[in-house]
Amino acid sequence: MATVLVIGAQGVLGGIIAEVLRTCGEHRVLVGGRRRENRDDFRLVDLADPATIRAALEGVDFTISTVADTQFELERVAIETGARTINVSSAVLPPGGHGSIKGNGLAIVHAGLAPLGLQALIARELLARNPEAARLEVAMCFSARGASGRQGKEFAYAAMTRLPFEPARVIPFTAPVGARRCVSAAIGERDILQGLAPEIDAGIYVGFSERFVNGAIGALRASRMIRLLPRVLFVSGNGGPARATKEPMRQWVAVYGRDGRRLAARTTEGEGDYLTTALCTRAFLDALVERLKSRNPIGVHSVERLFTLDDLRPHLPAEVRIRDVA
Numbered sequence: 001m002a003t004v005l006v007i008g009a010q011g012v013l014g015g016i017i018a019e020v021l022r023t024c025g026e027h028r029v030l031v032g033g034r035r036r037e038n039r040d041d042f043r044l045v046d047l048a049d050p051a052t053i054r055a056a057l058e059g060v061d062f063t064i065s066t067v068a069d070t071q072f073e074l075e076r077v078a079i080e081t082g083a084r085t086i087n088v089s090s091a092v093l094p095p096g097g098h099g100s101i102k103g104n105g106l107a108i109v110h111a112g113l114a115p116l117g118l119q120a121l122i123a124r125e126l127l128a129r130n131p132e133a134a135r136l137e138v139a140m141c142f143s144a145r146g147a148s149g150r151q152g153k154e155f156a157y158a159a160m161t162r163l164p165f166e167p168a169r170v171i172p173f174t175a176p177v178g179a180r181r182c183v184s185a186a187i188g189e190r191d192i193l194q195g196l197a198p199e200i201d202a203g204i205y206v207g208f209s210e211r212f213v214n215g216a217i218g219a220l221r222a223s224r225m226i227r228l229l230p231r232v233l234f235v236s237g238n239g240g241p242a243r244a245t246k247e248p249m250r251q252w253v254a255v256y257g258r259d260g261r262r263l264a265a266r267t268t269e270g271e272g273d274y275l276t277t278a279l280c281t282r283a284f285l286d287a288l289v290e291r292l293k294s295r296n297p298i299g300v301h302s303v304e305r306l307f308t309l310d311d312l313r314p315h316l317p318a319e320v321r322i323r324d325v326a
Contacts, residue, residue, distance in 0.1 A: 007032035008066035020278040075107035088112035113277040133255035139205040143247035159185035173250040182207035244275035265325040283315040
């Protein structure tokens with residue numbers, strides 16, 4: 001039985017990931033966070049204080065972090081101390097970031113569900129099967145009613161309000177969501193998608209399963225009024241632990257030729273935005289455990305550089321469905 005420390009488990013996504021890992025019964029799960037708790041399974045971790053990171057990693061086999069730390073201190077300490085970590089936050093490691101760190105630890109970044117993580121593995125496979133592709137498209141459909149912590153709301157605020165505002169796209173999500181006009185997301189992950197195939201165009205789009213919310217966001221984006229909305233309207237809320245919701249979750253990855261014709265597309269389906277992310281995180285952990293039986297990779301790696309979709313498929317539960325679109 002491995003000991004897994006979940007940093008951010010005092011928040012929404014981290015709490016759901018910890019619960020999913022406990023449910024599988026294969027790991028001893030520890031809670032990591034900045035708010036002290038009087039419990040045997042708690043580790044104090046402040047990513048701004050490397051000393052607390054080093055202390056928290058002692059006796060831990062794997063660490064999963066949901067905290068968006070743009071300095072990536074956890075990854076630096078993990079490499080130097082020989083630890084193994086998986087980062088499922090929205091933070092994007094700059095190209096070449098932490099490449100000079102010396103040590104025998106392993107840090108996996110850009111894990112989780114979307115727009116990187118599982119969707120990056122799907123994109124990589126579609127690009128390999130369609131070398132003539134000229135454009136890569138990733139779209140995410142969220143639910144305004146789903147479980148969402150402060151970090152998720154910060155991600156939505158940045159994606160919705162940051163320039164440039166490119167034309168919207170109609171994405172044919174599968175039932176029960178159906179087609180949605182999705183807005184472009186001006187976020188750092190776009191650069192990472194282009195890193196999969198630098199010579200092609202790449203776009204990330206966001207929509208909402210609730211038609212009223214989706215229409216309102218689209219109208220505000222079209223008029224550019226969305227930039228005038230105060231940030232507090234997006235990120236307000238307690239951000240504390242919450243139960244995993246099971247609203248329909250739909251994701252989309254497609255590649256197109258130079259003439260605009262769609263060459264291939266896949267959807268990912270699940271129940272609950274955060275719950276599906278947690279299940280994908282567990283799959284990445286299981287895939288890493290399997291990989292370590294034959295190899296001992298070290299350094300900082302994005303998931304698409306370390307795993308293929310075939311590596312992950314055996315570990316994805318039945319609740320996460322990947323379908324080809326005709």
